Amino acid sequence: MSSYLELKNINKSFETEKEKKIVLADINLKIRENEFLTILGPSGCGKSTLLKIIAGFSKTDGGKLLKKGKAIKEAGMDRLMLFQDFEQLFPWQKVINNVEFAVKQAAKNKKLKLSSVQIKERALKYLKQVKLRDYQNYYPHQLSGGMKQRVALARTLAAEAEIMLMDEPFGSVDSQTRQELQQLLVQLWQEENRTIIFVTHDIREAVFLSQRIVVMKNEPGQIINIVENKLPYLRKRSSRNFNHLFEELQSQLHS
């Protein structure tokens, strides 16, 4: 099977005053087109670093990053990052303008000319998908954390990226909202084909969301296992199989 996105022998270390710390050691990973992949690992194991490398925000010390066989050198709109930080929205713009920002940049990138009506229509479509159409004229500071993340999700969707990179995007919202957002994300992924690479340290989140789970360990950050998750969508957190997989992953993480 030809791989869509391929990470080959990725290494990354950071130099501090005293020591050189190896953060990622020999990461090899093949990612399939349109799959929902989670990267699961304890805090500090290098998940964010890995995602930033895939996004093109930071360089590797060695190794290759290939998309359809071609080396990726810099950041681009084909791989869009959704952050955990609520500050990723622009506070000086209304919700609708925050989403329009992505529509405009995407159009410009594809050398498409859109009228302001078309831009607004597209932005509204994505706001509707995250169920925030009625909040289009709010400023970000008037929204709850969960709503902010939904706007950020709408903005990422509006850029129509092939690959969405998500760095614990629901990590700072309360657990009930988090479950709603997880469900929304699965639904959106099923409606439109996209590749999602989702980073989390929450085992249940990984089991609920993804088709494959990449398990990482700490010191140095390494992949210890890749688990296929064949549970049918929409997954029930209370089901026996769900909890079985949860326990299996838990024992791997703590070994």
Next chain:
Amino acid sequence: MKSKYKQRFFWGILLAFIWQLTAVSGIFSELIFPGLDQISIVLFKSLQDGTLIKQIAFSLSVIAQGLFLATIMALLFALTAYFSSTAAGLIDTLTALAHPLPGIALMPLILIWFGSGRMAILIVIIHSVLWPLSLNLSTGFNSIPDIYTLIAKNYRLNKFEFMYKILIPASLPYFISGLKIAWARSWRALISAEMLFGAINSLGGLGWYIFQRRVFFDLPGVFAGIIVIIMIGIVVEDFIFAKLENKTVKKWGA
């Protein structure tokens, strides 16, 4: 907010009352301590016959021009410093040298180099504003969250787009507070420069007006000028800047 104005109004009335009592009591000569009645008469008369209006218009047009030019220059400085570390070193050195230097210390030099016209006043204003404003802007630019620069990379914004879509709006709170400092400093610099540089065709601004009233020992006239200066200061700070903040940073939840 409302109670602030109520309080100011109350104390203002009380102070005016005390002033007037002192004036009519005759403790001081009328010549050096005019009553509010005299001051208001002179104020209204000179507003009416246009002599004061002319000076107000002159001062406001010079300060507007100076602020405008200095803001453009400060933006250019801060942007250049943001995008080039070599330029940042130079601009930092210039700022460190010029910022602590009071504008008034430069006035003799400016008189020799540029004479005493509008140009000279403009230079004093620009000097008093440019350095603090570009410092504030630079601080603003350098304190935008890292996440914005990542987003800019991700959405492939070019330098120009990054500048006007992110950098400037994100640092607007710093820009506005810089402008407030700029206004306060340039307003003071303007009044002193006008006193020193005199007038051309009897057009020398509010500072010159007050100075000239003193020459004629027209104290009500001096006070009329001072009142106008206070009023303009209040209007700019409490109305223009307050409005600017309400329309921007306050609305954005700062």
